[in-house]
Amino acid sequence: MKRPPKDNEDSARVISRRAMLMGGAQMVFAGALVLRMRNLQLGQAEEFRLLADENRINIxxxxxxxxxxxxxxxxxxxxxxxxxxxxxxxxxxxxxxxxxxxxxxxxxxxxxxxxxxxxxxxxxxxxxxxxxxxxxxxxxxxxxxxxxxxxxxxxxxxxxxxxxxxxxxxxxxxxxxxxxxxxxxxxxxxxxxxxxxxxxxxxxxxxxxxxxxxxxxxxxxxxxxxxxxxxxxxxxxxxxxxxxxxxxxTLDRQLQAFTLARLGEDSAAAVVLEVQTGNVLALASAPSFDPNLFVRGISVADYGALRDNDHRPMSNKTVQGAYPPGSTFKMVTALAAFEAGLATPDERVYCPGYIEAAGRRFHCWNRGGHGRVNLTSALSESCDVFFYDMAQRVGIDRINAMAERLGLGIRYDLPLSGISSGLNPSREWKRERRGAEWVVGDTINASIGQGYVLATPLQLAVMTARLATNRAILPRLIHAIDDIEQPIPDQPPLGLSAAALAQVQRGMWEVSNAQRGTAYGSRIVDANLRMAGKTGSSQVFSITAAERAAGVRRQDQLPWNRRDHALFVCYAPDTDPRYAVSVVVEHGGGGSSVAAPIARDIILAAQSGGLPPIEAYPQPQRNRIETMMRTISEQIGPAVAPPTGRSRA
Known part of the structure; x- marks a missing residue:
């Protein structure tokens, strides 16, 4: 049926309105797009350029x-x-x-x-x-x-x-x-x-x-x-x-090389200090290892060989090894007694070879006794009974204070790994750590550097430098950074009694220069190079009753790791000290026979700036020493050339 003209006109008007609305909406949307594009291209162009560069350019x-x-x-x-x-x-x-x-x-x-x-x-x-x-x-x-x-x-x-x-x-x-x-x-x-x-x-x-x-x-x-x-x-x-x-x-390559070579195959450590500055000239721990092995990653076999070596080549014994100082500690006990006014330098103590205290008998190393000894002879001959007597007078509190004053029990601030503070025991320490009270026997043992007392070779060298100078010497390892010299730490006076210290120094001089001194065999005959020192042997294990019954009487009859440690400390020249040396030979036995000869050679090398002069040794020893120095000179040699062998990264 044919629609009336009026309906067609109404439909046309509706369609026209809708078309206009749709067209308008499209124009608004297109305009918004144009504005947005304009903003992106002009207003935010720099921001997007940077983002594009970040995707294209890497740092x-x-x-x-x-x-x-x-x-x-x-x-x-x-x-x-x-x-x-x-x-x-x-x-x-x-x-x-x-x-x-x-x-x-x-x-x-x-x-x-x-x-x-x-x-x-x-x-x-x-x-x-x-x-x-x-x-x-x-x-x-x-x-x-x-x-x-x-x-x-x-x-x-x-x-x-x-x-x-x-x-x-x-x-x-x-x-x-x-x-x-x-x-x-x-x-x-x-x-x-x-x-x-x-x-x-x-x-x-x-x-x-x-x-x-x-x-x-x-x-x-x-x-x-x-x-x-x-x-x-x-x-x-x-x-x-x-x-x-x-x-x-501050280390000296020539002295360091000599020191390490002189320690040889022993499990040992040695430290050389410049006593006026605290400069560490040598810091040798033996045996050592080649650090170049670690640069690209050490092999399992090489690392296993180092790890399983009973001489512990990877341990820096100079600062990580804490040992009973033995008789090298006796100067601490003596000064504690004199500073407290409880003893005089000329006072004599009778040594029958032992002392009775607290229901126990404490023996001297010389079972036959030393007779009547004063401070000088007690140090020279290393009489234990003299220091047992001093210890009972002064007590552990004064010994502890003197040990700290001389640099023991202190962790020194050097750029080295695993530095030990050693152990300077006190009543409080035993109460806190052991849950027990301090007894007289502890004091007697401490008086000769046994019992709980522990010291590192570095601490023993510092103690020796302080005894030589009466100043609070501190060790120093960094001399300069980019040619800017680093300051030397303050070294205030220790304030020790000059008379008491002079007697201790005299006793140390007689250790290596008097015929009855325990290190007389390691003396220096050149008067300009002579040293003053102290021997020490620290007990690690006692010989058991069963071992004695089996005939074991001497240290060299024990397994290596049960023998005494050998120690020696010294400074030189004796009249105007410049260098202090400490040597510890693990399980070496006697300080006089093992550690003292090593320390003598090292302190002579420090004073001479090279190999020790043969003329400084006693005449009967010179041929043997000359042969040994020739061998050491060959061992030191020049620097090691960089490796050229291949490795996988």
Whole structure:
């Protein structure tokens, strides 16, 4: 049926209105789009340009050159050597095994090395360079470089590795570096991005560890353009970092080398101090180890050999070893008695070979006794009974105070690992740690450096320096940083009685210069170089009743690890002291027969600035000494050359 004209007109009007509304809406939407596009292109153009650059440009850190470590004379102790290595980029090299087999035709690569390298390559993204081998020599690098056009994706590179030219001589003091471990990162609240660089190395022990931030330097950076998947396209600019600072130690390389060589195969430690400054000139712990083994990661076999050695080569015995000081402690007891006014230098005590106290008999080392002795002869002949008597007069409180005054029981602030404070026992210490009260027997044992008393070789050297100078000498290991000399710590007077100290010094002089002195066999005959010292032997285990019944009577009949420790402390020259030395030989037996000869040789080397002069020794000993010095001179030798053998990174 045909619609009326009026209905057609109404429909047309409705359609026109709807079309107009829809058109208007479209125009509004289009206008909004235009405005938004204008805002994006003009108003926010700079912001989006920066975002695009961030997707296109990466910042890569450049590790700085690690600071050098030198001795007091500028001799290099820790430096950086060029390290030639081969890297492979999988996306350029193609199938990894084929590329590695081609490389093996130029430089020796075992099947196991190829397998390990292939696994390492497949763990990384195709465009990441992976180190295949490092520590190549120049001939190997040149061979690979000459064939580089035929081996895409394989590139020789040069970097730097830490190197210790004197090997084992400074392993415990200078320390070593190694790759950053998970434990290293976990120990830091916010690890620096620099530590995330693959194969980046940080200090692990010794000065390398304690001065890590000073030696590390500041990272540089380079801006590189990368594509959408992150592969580097080109380098835009580069800014090198600031190298680490140079540390100058107080150690003397020649004296350190001599000291370590003189300790020989013994499990031992020796410290040499400059008594006026506290400068540590030698810090030797034997046996030692080669720190270069740790730089790229030590092998399981090498680490096992060090770990299982009963002489503990990885322990720095100079500051970590705490030993009963034995008779080297007797000067502490004597000064405690004299300072308290409870004894006089000329007073004599009768030694029948023992003393009765608290229902026990305490023996002198000389079972036959020393007869009547005063302070000087008691020190010279190391009479135990004299000091037993002094100890009962003064008590442990005064002995404890004097020991602290002379530097025992103190943890010194040196940049070394695992420094021990030793043990200067007191009534409070025993009550807190042992849950028992102090008794007279404890005091008697402490008076001769036994019982609970423990001291490190460094502490014994400090004690000796203080006895030589009557000043509170503090040890010092860092001489300068970037040629800026570090201040010498204050050394206030100890305030010890001059008369009492003079008597103690006289007793120490007679130890090695009087015929009845316990170290007379190790005397120095040159009057300008003579030393004053004190022997000591500290008991580790007693010979049991069963062993005595079986015929065991002497130390050398016991197993090595049950023998007494041998100790000796000394300073020289006796009239104007310049050097103090302490020597501890673990399970060495007698201080007079084992430790004193070593200490004499070391203090002569310190005074002469080289090998000890043969003329300073007693005539009958000179042939033997000359032969020994010739052997030591050959052992010291020059610095160790950097390694050229390959290793896998």
């Amino acid at each position: 890569r850190l450049l590790p700085p050159s690690r600071g050098l470590i030198v001795d007091r004379n500028g001799t290099l102790l820790a430096g950086n050597v060029q390290n030639y290595r081969i890297v492979l980029v999988r996306e350029d090299a193609g199938e990894p095994r084929a590329a590695l087999e081609r490389l093996a035709q130029l430089i020796p690569l075992s099947p196991d090395e190829i397998d390990r390298a292939e696994r390492e390559i497949m763990r990384h993204r195709p465009f990441v360079p992976v180190t295949i081998v490092d520590q190549l020599n120049w001939e190997e690098v040149a061979r690979v470089a000459a064939n580089a056009p035929a081996m895409p994706g394989i590139t020789p590179e040069v970097g730097f590795n830490r190197h210790y030219p004197f090997g084992a001589e400074f392993a415990h003091s200078v320390g070593y570096v190694g790759p950053v471990s998970e434990a290293d990162l976990a120990a830091r609240e916010t690890p620096e991005p620099l530590l995330m660089i693959p194969r980046f190395q940080i200090g692990k022990i010794g000065v390398e560890r304690e001065y890590e931030e000073t030696l590390r330097g500041t990272a540089g950076h380079r801006r590189v353009e990368v594509n959408a998947v992150g592969r580097e396209m080109r380098e835009l600019d580069r800014q090198e970092g600031d190298p680490g600072s140079t540390l100058q130690l």
